[in-house]
Amino acid sequence: MVSPLNPLLEEALPEKDETAGIQKPLRLLKHVPEDPVPLIELANHSIVSTRQFTAEQVVQLARLAAKHEAVPQQARRPLVGKILISAFYEPSTRTRLSFESAWHRLGGDIMSITDPATTGIAKGESYADVGEMLNNYGDLVVLRETNDKAIYQMMESLRIPIVNAGNGIEEHPTQALADMYTLFKWRPALMDKDIEKTKKARIGIIGVPANMRTVRSLLYMLALFHNSFEEVVIFCNEKQVFAEHQLENLTEMGLNIRISIDLNADLPSLDVIYINSIAWIGDDYKEYGQEYSLSKKSPIKKGAIVMHPLARGKELSTDLDNTPHNWYFAQARGAVFVRMALLTCLVQHNW
Numbered sequence: 001m002v003s004p005l006n007p008l009l010e011e012a013l014p015e016k017d018e019t020a021g022i023q024k025p026l027r028l029l030k031h032v033p034e035d036p037v038p039l040i041e042l043a044n045h046s047i048v049s050t051r052q053f054t055a056e057q058v059v060q061l062a063r064l065a066a067k068h069e070a071v072p073q074q075a076r077r078p079l080v081g082k083i084l085i086s087a088f089y090e091p092s093t094r095t096r097l098s099f100e101s102a103w104h105r106l107g108g109d110i111m112s113i114t115d116p117a118t119t120g121i122a123k124g125e126s127y128a129d130v131g132e133m134l135n136n137y138g139d140l141v142v143l144r145e146t147n148d149k150a151i152y153q154m155m156e157s158l159r160i161p162i163v164n165a166g167n168g169i170e171e172h173p174t175q176a177l178a179d180m181y182t183l184f185k186w187r188p189a190l191m192d193k194d195i196e197k198t199k200k201a202r203i204g205i206i207g208v209p210a211n212m213r214t215v216r217s218l219l220y221m222l223a224l225f226h227n228s229f230e231e232v233v234i235f236c237n238e239k240q241v242f243a244e245h246q247l248e249n250l251t252e253m254g255l256n257i258r259i260s261i262d263l264n265a266d267l268p269s270l271d272v273i274y275i276n277s278i279a280w281i282g283d284d285y286k287e288y289g290q291e292y293s294l295s296k297k298s299p300i301k302k303g304a305i306v307m308h309p310l311a312r313g314k315e316l317s318t319d320l321d322n323t324p325h326n327w328y329f330a331q332a333r334g335a336v337f338v339r340m341a342l343l344t345c346l347v348q349h350n351w
Helices: 007-012 023-031 055-070 094-105 127-134 150-155 173-186 213-224 246-252 263-269 328-347
Strands: 083-088 109-113 140-145 162-167 201-206 229-235 257-260 272-275 278-281 284-287 305-307
Touching (some): 055 173, 055 213, 055 328, 083 094, 094 109, 094 140, 094 173, 094 328, 127 150, 140 150, 150 162, 162 173, 162 328, 173 213, 173 272, 173 305, 173 328, 201 213, 201 263, 213 229, 213 246, 229 263, 257 263, 305 328
Parallel strands (some): 083 109, 083 140, 140 162, 201 229, 229 257
Antiparallel strands (some): 278 284
């Protein structure tokens, strides 16, 4: 059964064609029944990869996120007395602050590391030894590292859950969850197993799956819902678009992928455009796809939405900010509620 919502709340706030407010999360809530069973399976588990999730878990996490967003007055504070170790060894604004905001909203306390130079790692301490110590200090670790192997090395000794907040070029699973939550709020039918053909979407991704962790993780998440997407078009002019076996794995999962170098030719037929240009390589970042950009002059389809994991550069013009195409701010805002949903499931047994 769908959890009852206050009818006066819905009547007082009429539907508006905008991404802010409670209308769209309310619509998601009403679209899918509540089923806690898939989420119970996440308790005490570390989250390293998008490939750990089932479609049912993603749907129910999105539903729980929508509940946090639409009816915050019903939210409990299940993490009172719990401590988050927020370890960000790579620069971050949205990811770090949204994780910490989510944990605070759930009632927990935080210890934050924002500079590896202040830790034993700067003196050559192993990640396994760091993990052994962290067992004594908190209830969950969120780690971002440019070293893509660091999270696996830390897990060798960790006995508390750890969440991957971005490991090198490899993955960023909670960003992909936030991306899917955005898509589901935009069009709840994308969650349906037997989706109507008219509700399916065509999505264009401007980026390099071989080197961009946000794109990597999003593609694997889209593959869980491959029936909902007629086509995924990758816009990329690099010699190496995919990592080894990446394209084969995605097509085996059922995702229909095409590569294109002509953005404007395809834009008029796309329902969703996901754009990114920055990837962390080693200890610095690299910009890709500088020949691709979006602005009000771009031939974007009426009703299409634009998504971006942010931070943006010249590839995404600010003149799109005040248009109905702008869903990238909603994408960033919704990440707090998705992470609230996930953290509750990982740490709280009787959520």
